[in-house]
Amino acid sequence: EIVLTQSPATLSLSPGERATLSCRASQSVGNYLAWYQQKPGQGPRLLIYDASNRATGIPARFSGSGSGTDFTLTISSLEPEDFAVYYCQQRTNWMYTFGQGTKLEIK
Amino acid sequence: EVQLVESGGGLVQPGRSLRLSCTTSGFTFGDYAMSWVRLAPGKGLEWVGFVRTKSYGGTTEYAASVKDRFTISRDDSKSIAYLQMNGLKTEDTALYYCTLVLNIVGTSSSFFQHWGRGTLVTVSS
Numbered sequence: 232e233i234v235l236t237q238s239p240a241t242l243s244l245s246p247g248e249r250a251t252l253s254c255r256a257s258q259s260v261g262n263y264l265a266w267y268q269q270k271p272g273q274g275p276r277l278l279i280y281d282a283s284n285r286a287t288g289i290p291a292r293f294s295g296s297g298s299g300t301d302f303t304l305t306i307s308s309l310e311p312e313d314f315a316v317y318y319c320q321q322r323t324n325w326m327y328t329f330g331q332g333t334k335l336e337i338k
Numbered sequence: 339e340v341q342l343v344e345s346g347g348g349l350v351q352p353g354r355s356l357r358l359s360c361t362t363s364g365f366t367f368g369d370y371a372m373s374w375v376r377l378a379p380g381k382g383l384e385w386v387g388f389v390r391t392k393s394y395g396g397t398t399e400y401a402a403s404v405k406d407r408f409t410i411s412r413d414d415s416k417s418i419a420y421l422q423m424n425g426l427k428t429e430d431t432a433l434y435y436c437t438l439v440l441n442i443v444g445t446s447s448s449f450f451q452h453w454g455r456g457t458l459v460t461v462s463s
Contacts, residue, residue, distance in 0.1 A: 265449035267383075274342075274435050274453030275375075275383065281447050318383050322448040325399045327373075327385035 233257050233323050237330035243338040250306040252333045254319035259299045263321060266295055266304045269332075270315045278317075279304065311337075340364040340452045342436045347457030350426055358457055360419040360436030367417035368392060371439035373450060374410060374421045376432035384432075386410075388439055389419065404430075426461045433458050 234257040244250055254264065262282040267275040277286040279295035282302060292307040306313055314337050319330040346358040360372065373388035387400035389410045398410050409422040419436060434457055437450035 261446065263445075263447050267450070269383075272455075274455050275450070276453070277449065277451055280440075280449045281442075281445075286451070320383075320449060322446070326401070327388075327448075329375075329383040329385065331382040 232326060233260060233321055233328055235319050235321060235328055235330035237317075237319060237333045239333060240331070241334045241336060243336050244309055245338045246309050246311055248309050250304075250309055250313070250335060252304040252306075252317055252335070254297075254302040254304070254330050256300045256302075256321060260321040260323060262298045263323075264295075264297070264302050265320045267318045267320065268313075268315050269318065275318065306335075309335075340438065342438065342452055342454035344434060344436050344454045344457035347434065347459045349460045349462065351463050352426060352428055352461055354426055355422070355424045356426060356459060357423070358421040358434055358436075358459070360421075360454060362417045362419070362436075362438075365438070367412075368414040371441060372410070372412060372419040373437045373439050374419075375435045375437055375450065375453075376430075377435070377456070378429070378432040381432075386421070386434070423459070426459075428461050431459060431461045 236255045238253045264282045266279040269275040283295045294305050296303050316332045316334050318332050341363045343361045374386040387410050389398045407425045411420045436454045438452040440451040441448045
């Protein structure tokens with residue numbers, strides 16, 4: 232099973248700042264990595280798929296990069312609605328795994 | 339608009355069974371694999387399993403933690419996916435989400451394009 236490790240566990244920033252979230256895989260997943268945002272009381276929302284493709288309706292301030300084992304989600308300038316928990320996800324051999332999540336909180 | 343609505347959650351004793359439903363609309367249900375993902379208290383997201391489309395045999399895959407206890411099925415005529423949970427354990431307590439799986443043809447790309455709001459399952463005596 233491929234393990235995804237996200238860092239940091241918690242990120243404290245202010246609106247307008249840049250956020251950089253990391254996801255590291257225990258072995259290569261190519262570029263087949265997705266990112267999701269989850270807010271309290273809501274189901275997760277797909278942000279990025281295939282490492283760098285924004286999903287429909289996702290603002291341009293969200294971007295993804297990386298390949299192989301190291302991936303990054305960047306939010307260029309934080310809006311108040313961006314404070315949430317973020318998860319990365321991969322699938323290999325019909326088994327899906329998620330990272331443990333990064334909580335992005337208001338400083 | 340794609341909608342996924344989970345139902346059937348509740349309080350159940352250890353060892354008992356429960357069936358969750360995912361009622362969908364806004365897309366051609368039979369064209370997509372459907373999956374269940376759960377969120378336990380204080381934990382992160384955990385994939386539970388998925389069911390392929392009928393064109394791929396409607397076969398299923400499961401996480402090791404639920405294999406042989408949980409069964410996912412689909413009724414394309416009703417656009418509903420099901421999660422049958424048997425032999426429930428306290429560690430199965432979680433919010434259960436239904437998701438629409440998007441597999442990009444010709445690649446290994448597979449991810450959860452749409453999610454419901456979830457239904458809460460509490461396993462406790």
